Amino acid sequence: MELNKKNKKTRRDFLKLSSAIAGSVAFYSMFKPIESVANRKTDVTEREHWYGFGFDIEKCIGCGLCAKACKIENDVPREPFFFRTWVEQYTIKNGHIIKDENVIVESPNGGIDGFTQSVPDKEIFKSFFVPKTCNHCYKAPCVQVCPVGATFETPDGVVLVDDSYCVGCGYCIQACPYGARYLHPEKKTADKCTFCYHRLKKGLAPACVDVCPTGARMYGDLDDKEGPLVQFIKNHTCRVLKPHLNTKPKLFYNALNEEVR
Amino acid sequence: MPKHILRLIILFVIVIGLFLVARQFLIPESFGEYGHYRANSIEENANHDIKYVDRAECAECHDDIAALKQGGPHKNINCQTCHGPGNLHIEDPTPENIVKETEREFCGRCHNKNAARAKLIKQIDINEHNIESKCIECHNPHEPWN
Amino acid sequence: MEHFDQLYQALNEVVGYIYPNEIELRWSILIVLYPYITGLVAGAFILASLNRVFEIKALKPTYEISLLAALAFLLVATMPLIFHLGHPERFYELMMTPHSSSAMAIFGFVYLWYLMVVLLLEIWFDYRRDFVVWSQESKGLKKFLYKVLTLGSNDISPKALKLDDKLGYIITVVGIPSAFLLHGYVGFIFGSVKANPWWSSVMMPVIFLLSAMVSGIALILVTYMVINYFRKQKIDMLCLDSIGKYLFYTIIIDFTLESLDQIHRIYEAEESFDIISLLISGKLFFTMSIMQVLAGTLIPLFILGFFQFYKPKEKIRKTAYLISGILVLVGIFFMRWNVVIGGQLFSKSFYGFTSYKIGLIGGEGMLAAGVWMVVPILILVFLLWLLPPWKKQHSGG
Numbered sequence: 001m002e003l004n005k006k007n008k009k010t011r012r013d014f015l016k017l018s019s020a021i022a023g024s025v026a027f028y029s030m031f032k033p034i035e036s037v038a039n040r041k042t043d044v045t046e047r048e049h050w051y052g053f054g055f056d057i058e059k060c061i062g063c064g065l066c067a068k069a070c071k072i073e074n075d076v077p078r079e080p081f082f083f084r085t086w087v088e089q090y091t092i093k094n095g096h097i098i099k100d101e102n103v104i105v106e107s108p109n110g111g112i113d114g115f116t117q118s119v120p121d122k123e124i125f126k127s128f129f130v131p132k133t134c135n136h137c138y139k140a141p142c143v144q145v146c147p148v149g150a151t152f153e154t155p156d157g158v159v160l161v162d163d164s165y166c167v168g169c170g171y172c173i174q175a176c177p178y179g180a181r182y183l184h185p186e187k188k189t190a191d192k193c194t195f196c197y198h199r200l201k202k203g204l205a206p207a208c209v210d211v212c213p214t215g216a217r218m219y220g221d222l223d224d225k226e227g228p229l230v231q232f233i234k235n236h237t238c239r240v241l242k243p244h245l246n247t248k249p250k251l252f253y254n255a256l257n258e259e260v261r
Numbered sequence: 262m263p264k265h266i267l268r269l270i271i272l273f274v275i276v277i278g279l280f281l282v283a284r285q286f287l288i289p290e291s292f293g294e295y296g297h298y299r300a301n302s303i304e305e306n307a308n309h310d311i312k313y314v315d316r317a318e319c320a321e322c323h324d325d326i327a328a329l330k331q332g333g334p335h336k337n338i339n340c341q342t343c344h345g346p347g348n349l350h351i352e353d354p355t356p357e358n359i360v361k362e363t364e365r366e367f368c369g370r371c372h373n374k375n376a377a378r379a380k381l382i383k384q385i386d387i388n389e390h391n392i393e394s395k396c397i398e399c400h401n402p403h404e405p406w407n
Numbered sequence: 408m409e410h411f412d413q414l415y416q417a418l419n420e421v422v423g424y425i426y427p428n429e430i431e432l433r434w435s436i437l438i439v440l441y442p443y444i445t446g447l448v449a450g451a452f453i454l455a456s457l458n459r460v461f462e463i464k465a466l467k468p469t470y471e472i473s474l475l476a477a478l479a480f481l482l483v484a485t486m487p488l489i490f491h492l493g494h495p496e497r498f499y500e501l502m503m504t505p506h507s508s509s510a511m512a513i514f515g516f517v518y519l520w521y522l523m524v525v526l527l528l529e530i531w532f533d534y535r536r537d538f539v540v541w542s543q544e545s546k547g548l549k550k551f552l553y554k555v556l557t558l559g560s561n562d563i564s565p566k567a568l569k570l571d572d573k574l575g576y577i578i579t580v581v582g583i584p585s586a587f588l589l590h591g592y593v594g595f596i597f598g599s600v601k602a603n604p605w606w607s608s609v610m611m612p613v614i615f616l617l618s619a620m621v622s623g624i625a626l627i628l629v630t631y632m633v634i635n636y637f638r639k640q641k642i643d644m645l646c647l648d649s650i651g652k653y654l655f656y657t658i659i660i661d662f663t664l665e666s667l668d669q670i671h672r673i674y675e676a677e678e679s680f681d682i683i684s685l686l687i688s689g690k691l692f693f694t695m696s697i698m699q700v701l702a703g704t705l706i707p708l709f710i711l712g713f714f715q716f717y718k719p720k721e722k723i724r725k726t727a728y729l730i731s732g733i734l735v736l737v738g739i740f741f742m743r744w745n746v747v748i749g750g751q752l753f754s755k756s757f758y759g760f761t762s763y764k765i766g767l768i769g770g771e772g773m774l775a776a777g778v779w780m781v782v783p784i785l786i787l788v789f790l791l792w793l794l795p796p797w798k799k800q801h802s803g804g
Contacts, residue, residue: 061378063370065342072346073312081414083427089377100681105424105758114370115377127377132426141602147512148500152298162302165289167500168493170433171511177602177755179426183433185410188493198309207313211342213335213371214381245601261756263567265535265560266574269528272558276523280502287503297506 050157051195052222052250053209054232055131057257059216062087062129064111066208066217070133071112073196073207080109082182084193085133085208087111090259091119092126103259130260131217133208134159134180134193135241135249142172142181142190151190157222157250158195166190177242195219222250312346313339319347322354326403333406334382343367343402368396368405413766423759432751432763435771437487440779442593442615443743444484449590449616450623451477452526454653456583459576465649471796472634473627474530479787481522487779488514490770510596521589525582530794531556532575537799539563552793590619597746604679605686605750610668617661618739624654625735632729634791644721648714651728654735655711662704665742682757690760691749694741703738707731 070085071078088111091104104119115129136159137143142151143159150166153159166189173181173190184191196206204210209217220229229252232238236254242261253260294300319340320327330336341347345360362368365387371378373387391399401407417430455473458466489495505512539561542553591612597603598611628650635642672683687695710731718724753760766772 059381061371061381062375065370069313069341069346074309079411079414080418080427081411081430086427088424091376100758103758105756107424107427110427114366114373115375116373117375117377119376121376124376127375129377141600144508145510145600147506147509147514148497149292149297149299149504149506150500152296152302154303155295160302160306162299162305164305165299165302165497165500166494167497169491169511170493171509171596173428173433174751175600175602179428179755182428182431183493194306197303197306199311199313201307202311204311204313204315210313210316211339213338213342215337261758263560263562263570265558265562265567266570268558268560269531273523284503287499292504297504 047155047157047223049221050223050250051200051219052136052157052229052252053133053195054218054220054229054238054252054254056216056218056232056236057128057130057253057255059214060087060129060131061214061216062089062111062115063213064114065211065213066131067110067112069207069211070193073199074194076191077185079185082185082191083110084180084191085110085131087115088130088132088260089115090128090130090257091124092257092259093119093123094125097125126257128255128257130253130256131208132178132180133251134195135178135247135251136193136195138248138250139246141175141177141245141247142192145171145175147171154197158197158200159192160194160197161190161192163187163189163191177245177247310348312348313341314347314351316340318351329401329403333404335403335405363395363397365396409769413764416764417762420762421759423754424756425754425759425761426756429751429754430761432748432761434747434751435491435763436765436773436776437491437771437779439740439743439747440487440776441484441491442590442597442747443622443740444480444487444779444783445593446590446615446619446622446739446743447626448477448481448484448521448623449586449619450621450625451480451627452582452586452623453620454624454627454650456579456586457653459579460583463649465645468643468646469627469631469650471533471794471799472631472791473623474526474533475790475794475796476626476630476787477623478526478530479790480783481518481526482786483779483783485518486782487776490775510592510599513592514596517589517592521585525578525585529575529578529582532571532578534794534799535571536563536568537794540800541798549793587616591616597750602755603750604677605683605753606746608668608672610664610671614661614664614668617657617664618742620657621654621661621735622739624650624657625732625739628654628728629732629736630787632725632732638797640797642725644724647725647728648718651711651714651731654731655708655715658704658708658711658735662708679757682753686749686753686760690752690762691745695745695749698741699738699745702734703741704735707735707738 064087067083067086070076071083074084076082076084086107088105088107091106093102093104095102102125106115106118108115111129117127119127136153136157138153138157140151140153140159143153146152147169148165148167150162151159151172152162163184168183168188168190170183170190173183176192181190181192183189196204196208199206199210206217206219209219218228218232220227220232222229224230232254233252238252238254239256240249240252241256289299291300292298295303316339323340327340330338330340343360343362347359349358369387371382372384374384378384396402396405414430417432421430451473454466455470455477457463458470458473489498492498501512501515505515535557538553538556540563542550542557542561545553594612594615597606597615598608600606628647631647631650632642672680710727714724714727719727748763751761752763765776768774
């Protein structure tokens with residue numbers, strides 16, 4: 001009798017325990033997807049590098065050779081509608097500084113053929129070049145929206161496209177706030193700057209960085225506190241593009257004016 | 262349970278079953294290894310051929326020109342910035358497979374007058390400065406500051 | 408290449424500055440059709456559900472028509488989407504490795520749920536008794552099709568029919584939130600793109616849903632009239648008036664919400680405001696102010712509103728309902744156009760515009776788009792031939 005009762009009790013305990021476990025598993029599995037939407041990071045403690053760019057607007061002279069080298073190095077279609085990197089010239093005219101109509105932005109053929117000054121000197125308040133490329137965002141909207149997982153951030157921080165898996169829906173192109181993506185006209189898949197991943201892995205600098213005659217473009221390891229990129233960010237007043245969108249770019253600009261979008 | 266409901270349920274079970282079976286075959290290899298993507302794609306991206314070669318390789322044959330260039334403000338400029346990618350030239354060093362820029366416009370990319378580069382480097386107005394001749398007729402392209 | 412010729416032309420028409428990759432407008436007419444068609448589906452279904460769940464007797468003659476129209480358009484809804492992909496043959500990847508953080512990835516599942524579980528089942532339970540009867544009465548192909556549709560069970564005992572009715576009702580109840588989900592979700596695909604201020608709005612799913620209801624109700628209004636015209640049957644004016652009434656109410660809510668969204672935008676006047684106001688007064692003036700607001704909203708609103716107070720002769724009302732219905736359908740099409748195309752006309756640098764000219768031929772031309780609008784109508788004709796609502800035996804359920 002006594003034994004039987006005890007047995008019953010443990011059985012009930014067992015049932016309680018197992019249902020509690022089952023319940024919490026079900027509860028957890030309900031929240032797992034939510035968590036993965038909000039915080040879709042894989043464990044990156046074991047990464048060897050975490051790559052980022054540093055662009056110095058004060059040093060860029062608008063030769064456009066970076067954009068040209070990029071097209072050659074990566075077989076980017078030569079038509080003027082597809083760019084992995086490009087250079088913009090901003091010219092702010094004399095007059096009302098705050099108004100947008102006094103800001104002139106140009107990027108003829110992405111700057112590949114160089115720039116010709118279009119506004120006469122006496123009308124210019126300020127002019128500068130801005131090199132642009134994929135920001136390899138830490139919270140990349142393109143990665144977030146890709147429906148099939150064909151674009152992703154590698155453990156070392158580079159946002160890449162899997163062109164054998166991309167369906168070519170174009171959602172990532174819409175989601176990129178920086179206009180860094182295009183649909184490759186032959187491959188029919190999304191395409192963008194790869195940080196010259198094939199060069200990085202061979203110990204070489206990205207082509208645009210390598211050919212830059214003034215050192216306006218640099219790259220480095222954001223994990224390496226003594227490295228050139230972190231030191232560049234430390235010693236200059238650096239900003240990222242469109243910080244309000246919270247995409248956390250890994251491309252840092254020195255001397256970025258607020259007119260630049 | 263009426264027969265038609267039972268058959269309906271069986272139909273649904275078959276469809277869902279087929280879907281689950283198809284998934285086993287259609288999810289690519291290496292998918293999900295690091296995250297929601299094909300891990301092999303990282304390697305595929307890394308396997309492309311390079312065209313702009315290691316900048317140190319040029320000096321192995323052209324040590325004289327490299328030395329010339331060392332003496333002035335162009336010393337940090339990669340040879341391939343002006344000469345284009347060196348991959349073909351390194352395999353088969355002939356003058357035909359390397360770019361030799363000779364036109365004024367090319368030098369003008371950096372040195373033509375432009376308000377945006379005013380303070381940074383030496384500039385001339387390409388439309389006024391010695392318009393009759395090419396830059397390289399007076400300036401040695403590997404030592405233009407002399 | 409013709410594609411590049413178009414792009415060179417667009418390059419010449421760029422106003423101000425746009426990012427060099429933005430010259431090509433990535434989502435074309437086919438992506439306009441996608442929310443348009445899904446909207447028609449959701450709207451038609453919601454009308455059918457109103458009918459069944461809230462037992463609105465006046466709408467009875469449109470119940471099956473609404474369901475069949477919803478099915479006809481739903482079968483085509485994915486087509487423009489798939490054919491717009493760079494790699495249509497890779498579409499299955501969306502079902503195999505759906506990315507949990509992507510608003511688009513869930514589409515396949517939302518779609519299948521709605522098609523397989525809600526719509527097909529509701530129609531099946533509604534028609535099952537008729538399948539059995541018809542499979543015994545008809546001959547040839549029809550007999551075979553009905554036979555397959557019965558799933559080999561001829562059980563039409565009162566008990567079985569009662570169960571059918573009950574299950575059908577449950578599915579309808581489940582179906583209403585599903586229809587809301589389907590189209591609210593389509594709105595979310597656009598509304599969640601934070602890079603694009605013309606799209607990024609919490610109101611987007613709600614607006615898409617309401618405009619879906621507007622377009623779906625208008626579709627049923629027009630379809631009902633056209634079917635009766637071809638069948639030479641007298642139109643049930645009570646039914647028509649009730650559809651008109653519901654159309655009127657939904658347009659009011661839809662228009663209010665859309666206005667609220669715009670007023671909010673204007674009052675907040677964020678960074679993107681200047682370029683958006685240029686967009687509305689310039690490139691979107693015709694499609695938005697004229698087609699969407701004036702022709703698609705204000706004129707039908709006026710006509711339908713007028714009928715709520717005063718009902719002229721039947722003949723005038725019929726003509727006016729038909730015109731209003733068509734105007735609303737056109738108006739909602741342009742609403743989708745203004746969202747999808749409008750959102751890509753301005754640069755994300757907010758410094759300029761690209762242009763979009765729709766071609767006549769080609770996979771993304773006007774003709775292809777026309778085909779995707781005609782196919783559902785053909786499917787509907789087939790469905791009406793196979794499952795004529797007017798031959799159904801209405802008893803008990």
